Amino acid sequence: MKNFLLVAGCLSPWLRSIGLGVVLLLSSLTASAQTFAKGADTGWLQQMEANNYYFYNDQGVRQDCFQILKDKGINSIRLRVWVNPSMVDWVNGHCSPAEVVTMATRAKNMGFRLMIDFHYSDSWADPGKQTKPAAWAGHSFAQLQADVYDHTASVLTALKNNGVTPEWVQVGNEIPGGMLWPEGRSTNFGQLTQLLNKGYDAVKAVSPTSKVVIHLDKGNDNAQFRWFFDQLTTNGGKYDVIGMSYYPFWLNQDYTASISSLQYNLNDMASRYGKEVIVAEVGGDAVAAPQNVYDMLVAVQNAVYGVPDGKGLGVFYWEPQGYRSFSGYQLSAWGNDGKPTAAMNAFLVTPTAPVPPATGTNVLTNPGFEANNAATQTPIGWTSWANTTANYAADKTEAGGQASTYRLTHWLNSAYQVSTYQLKTGLPNGTYTLRAWVQSSGGQTACQLYAKNYGGAERNVNLPATSTWTQVQLTGIQVTNGQCEIGLWSDANANNWCNLDNVELFSTTVTSTRAKAGPVARTPYPNPATDRLTLLLPPGVTEATATVYSLTGQLLLRQAVQPAASGLDITRLPAGLYQVHLESKGHSEMQKFVKQ
Template sequence: MKKFLRALNVRQLFLVGLLLGSVWLRPTLVSAQAFAKGADTSWLQQMEANGYKFYDEQGVQQDCFQLLKDKGINSIRLRVWVNPSMVDWVNGHCSPAEVVAMATRAKDMGFRLMIDFHYSDSWADPGQQTKPAAWKDHTFSQLQQDVYDHTYEVLSSLKANGVTPEWVQVGNEIPGGMLWPEGSTANFGQLTQLINKGYDAVKAVSPTSKVVVHLDKGNDNARFRSFFDKLTANGGKYDVIGLSYYPYWLNQDYTVSLSSLQYNLNDMASRYGKQVVVSEIGGDCANEPQKVYDMLVAVQNAVFAVPNSQGLGVFYWEPQGYRSFSGYQLSAFSNDGKPTAALNAFLVTPTLPPTTPTGTNVLANPGFEADGATQTPTAWSSWANTAGNYAADKTETGGQASPYRLTHWLGSAYQASTYQLKTGLPNGTYMLKAWAMNGGGQKACQLYAKSFGGAEMNVALPVASTWTQIQLTGIQVTNGQCEIGLWSDANAGNWCSLDNVELFATPTATAASGQAVGAARASLYPNPATETLHVELPLGAPATTLRIYSATGKLVLTQALQGFRRQAVDVSRLAAGLYQLRLESAGHTEKHTFVKQ
């Protein structure tokens, strides 16, 4: 973050608010509906005041909040500065009055709210925690009262406007403390007292609001343990641990640190008995929208997978602050004021990591490669509402991972479906996956599954000009067949594309994590493991294959255990994080989780 700030001109030095930063089966989860899919939009008011506009994919001007809502965002985060500059329209504003106005507007549109107190007149982060000018010469006793009064007054103003924030951050990215020097971590007892004053003020006005304490570098477990061990020892009061996660500022791909983030999320929840939330995240949507999409889906899944419903959600920092306004590389809107495809990740329902690798695809010609460009692709059937509208259905070049794709398009309004009825299926649970692009504007545009013995299931294709993976899970086949297809009810010129469609069986979940199916349980030790993980099989166990999967479901190690009741498994090359271990033998599969340190 600091490297980025130094590279900007004076007018752009606004980004100090950013910084560098499971189990597989369980009895309870945060529901997908309750999961917070959030955006920090603190720049929005001054952007609008200075003439910046926002548009949907068709170029129609819309309210930014509505655009975010249409992308699956259900929560808004707003920062509060004490007495900010009202002249510097990028680095200033975010006054208490402005925050109340924006929070009221967000609440009226149905958003949940997080309020982020910086306790400064401008940006506060690990590099600077400058006291407000009005508090500069106050004693520590006065500072405690300042924190209480400021927090109390802002929340009281929100309450008077009918706004009850679900979460309140006491300090922004404070691994080194806040209100320096009195509240530095060098004076951890005093820092704790300041945090507790903020906590007390929140609860005095809004007892149901959850108080968040927030650090950067969410993949750094040692950083978090050091801070929260000290906060706990000093009697700190809080409800939620907030994390920032910015692989971009760490100069690494998210896949390098995702398992460490997952481990830290789980460790914070279990070690301190607190809920966790990714308060800030971002990626280079301008250059790598698909990579950012993948990261957002993976991080949502990681938070969702925290045991015992302790993972609350994920907030993207300033997605709407596009670069012609801010110079900020990680905005999720383009300079034309339109959201990038990366934001489609919030349309995806968070899920647990897969219990097995992808199964065998039962569909024929899934990538539409068998015939080249055609209107009659092998194994697929078509339907249209008029004879002329059959022309809307065709295969063409520009596939996701191979030359061809399926496309629906016509110069006049049309209804069309391209489908495949698969018969002779073993009854059971199936998953449907596909890659999609969509120009938008249709009355309906869906990937669907039906005729499997239950009610039709479908998912709308997200509007995206880059390939986005979508899925339907939990398809319960009870009659030996399933029809899957692409359905369009479109206006003239609307288009969508589909490629690499997969329908495959998924295993029935066992009763609890680590419980065997039809066999006595094995045991693992030590757990957590560092160099070697020992596996002890039950007496008389048959030949067994051991497989280890990462938090993202990637197979990372396979080992045969035939002929040995006890065996050492070398895990020294695995990155730190949470893993699933599967023991597979004739007739049963057994699952365990372990942590690699």
């Protein structure tokens, strides 16, 4: 969990989620989807129950919280364990080894899979604090290694004696800065690795089938993860799974600004280190914004599920049941009435791999700003505009690129307006996607990636305020005049800045992939539509998948369609213009429709 101490102060469930999001329906459940972990960290539950906090299902019937979670699709439970915690502090204490064994046994008996999270502290351990247990405070480094081994082995042995075998064991909790400070700080990675390896060895000695997880915060921050796991690898670190926390709320941004960066990092970690990955913590303000948290949870599950080769293991919500009247925690997914918010219905959704971005030839010149082999104010292929001669100084390339040496930067110590752009001519008419990696200080009057002069109205996307490289995109750019201008526009105050790198403009016009030419599906009708959109499949096609996207590329609905007239239920889509992608074996096409 991140920043908690700063905050402290069945069919029917599907039907009840109406109005809180579009449920993604699939025609079949794959074996990998069935083993995908949908988890909840419930460390507070035992003390909530002991202090007469009750839990109710959607119908208002009092039930065991574990049963409500199971009915919401949760199949895994995560429990933190502290060494010698306060036994009187409800919120910041308990979670002792004995209590964890009790709760783990109960969860196991109800059919849940288990993750045990060792903090190696007497209370919260996270990026801002990794305080040694009081009993270990005066120990030498050699004794600390023995402490880690003995404590880990002791808890797992107690679990084993109760018939509990955790599927995953976390060695440390959110440890980009290390653990057991000061000896285990990441500034001394050799010592940190020795401590982590002692935890690993203890897990394997007692519970050899358990997978050892190393867990960092900010799962969207690829640079942090590469730095940490490069160091861990260099120093001989032993682990099985890379764990991540992902809290857009604490990033002060909507999840849509960083979900692509999370997906990129998940894929990169699995590929770079050959390890499985898991989102060990996620959460949002589900009381204030249940729809948004529902959408975020679906997107996160899809991102993890989409990691190639089945290396994405699952997603755990941190303390969904810990509602505020007990904990003061803002990101629980329960109301003070004791009932789950509709955001929890996201775990009833079968995860599906996100549709990969359409690929094609990038038509831009010098998209990574490397062609000059130096920092410059005149990058090859790009044109600048500024509102005054002096303000051209705001536009330049410099070191610090997203994946290579250079990046484009807009910055000046006085207010400025500047644009850096390319006008590409000679383009085949059709549908294009524009995407780029960006950073921004925020605070500008306007800071946008844009596309215009392509035969339609200007399209743009605001850069999120973030120091982490984040990918943004514009999809469905309909070029009708053989050209398109793309660029970065800033209307900024003094010292506002933004960065741009690895810009792509490519055709996403989809044509049939049949071996022989054949008729395509009819245009969706009625168009405009109100509640149902009818699709007709081409002759010979027995089944297809229809996927509906917003014009910004957000997946909204996916459904299998059969021959003859098949209708998509679009009643919950807001009025507007959408794209529907119809795909079957050997055939793919994109059509547009209007929802009234």
